[in-house]
Amino acid sequence: EAGVAQSPRYKIIEKRQSVAFWCNPISGHATLYWYQQILGQGPKLLIQFQNNGVVDDSQLPKDRFSAERLKGVDSTLKIQPAKLEDSAVYLCASSLGLGFGGGLVKETQYFGPGTRLLVL
Amino acid sequence: GQQLNQSPQSMFIQEGEDVSMNCTSSSIFNTWLWYKQDPGEGPVLLIALYKAGELTSNGRLTAQFGITRKDSFLNISASIPSDVGIYFCAGRQGAQKLVFGQGTRLTINP
Numbered sequence: 001e002a003g004v005a006q007s008p009r010y011k012i013i014e015k016r017q018s019v020a021f022w023c024n025p026i027s028g029h030a031t032l033y034w035y036q037q038i039l040g041q042g043p044k045l046l047i048q049f050q051n052n053g054v055v056d057d058s059q060l061p062k063d064r065f066s067a068e069r070l071k072g073v074d075s076t077l078k079i080q081p082a083k084l085e086d087s088a089v090y091l092c093a094s095s096l097g098l099g100f101g102g103g104l105v106k107e108t109q110y111f112g113p114g115t116r117l118l119v120l
Numbered sequence: 121g122q123q124l125n126q127s128p129q130s131m132f133i134q135e136g137e138d139v140s141m142n143c144t145s146s147s148i149f150n151t152w153l154w155y156k157q158d159p160g161e162g163p164v165l166l167i168a169l170y171k172a173g174e175l176t177s178n179g180r181l182t183a184q185f186g187i188t189r190k191d192s193f194l195n196i197s198a199s200i201p202s203d204v205g206i207y208f209c210a211g212r213q214g215a216q217k218l219v220f221g222q223g224t225r226l227t228i229n230p
Binding site for chain 2: 004040041042043044045048056091093106108109111112113114
């Protein structure tokens with residue numbers, strides 16, 4: 001079974017430029033997550049989709065970050081304009097999406113390899 | 121927001137030694153997860169815990185869900201070179217988002 005695919009793997013841009021990342025989740029997974037992982041820290045959730053709807057984007061800096069999952073499969077995350085502090089690894093993860101009816105969630109999130117962004 | 125304090129931040133051990141790390145929270149969680157991240161890769165789930173007091177093993181790894189529901193522990197027995205990496209704890213309340221610790225970087229001297 002193919003895992004979560006992300007591209008590009010690496011990106012170097014200058015501040016104030018824009019950048020986009022792409023994620024293809026595991027086939028059949030309804031839930032898709034974008035995380036930001038700053039060097040030396042654990043991943044932090046930016047946005048969670050259930051099919052093509054947003055479940056949680058409370059930690060997404062909406063003045064510069066945007067994400068979409070138009071057909072409920074692939075997703076793109078965009079930063080415009082980028083700042084120095086956006087340098088991080090951007091991880092995409094997916095899960096089946098069956099366990100969010102309330103109460104305990106026992107779904108496993110499968111992570112992609114990440115996109116390493118360096119803003120100069 | 122919710123905070124997870126993971127310790128130690130780094131460990132340098134000899135091959136064959138046992139390893140212990142822990143994670144504490146300011147909030148009660150009903151799910152504790154332990155992940156391992158290798159360089160250039162995303163985190164991979166090692167162990168999931170869903171009940172206070174639960175003790176679960178996965179090969180040489182054993183993790184426990186603390187009785188207070190505010191902490192969790194991971195032990196690795198008889199470490200081998202492939203155990204090198206960064207270990208993250210993560211906690212969740214109900215269906216809320218996962219909150220990750222800062223990670224424990226494990227280095228093994230052969």
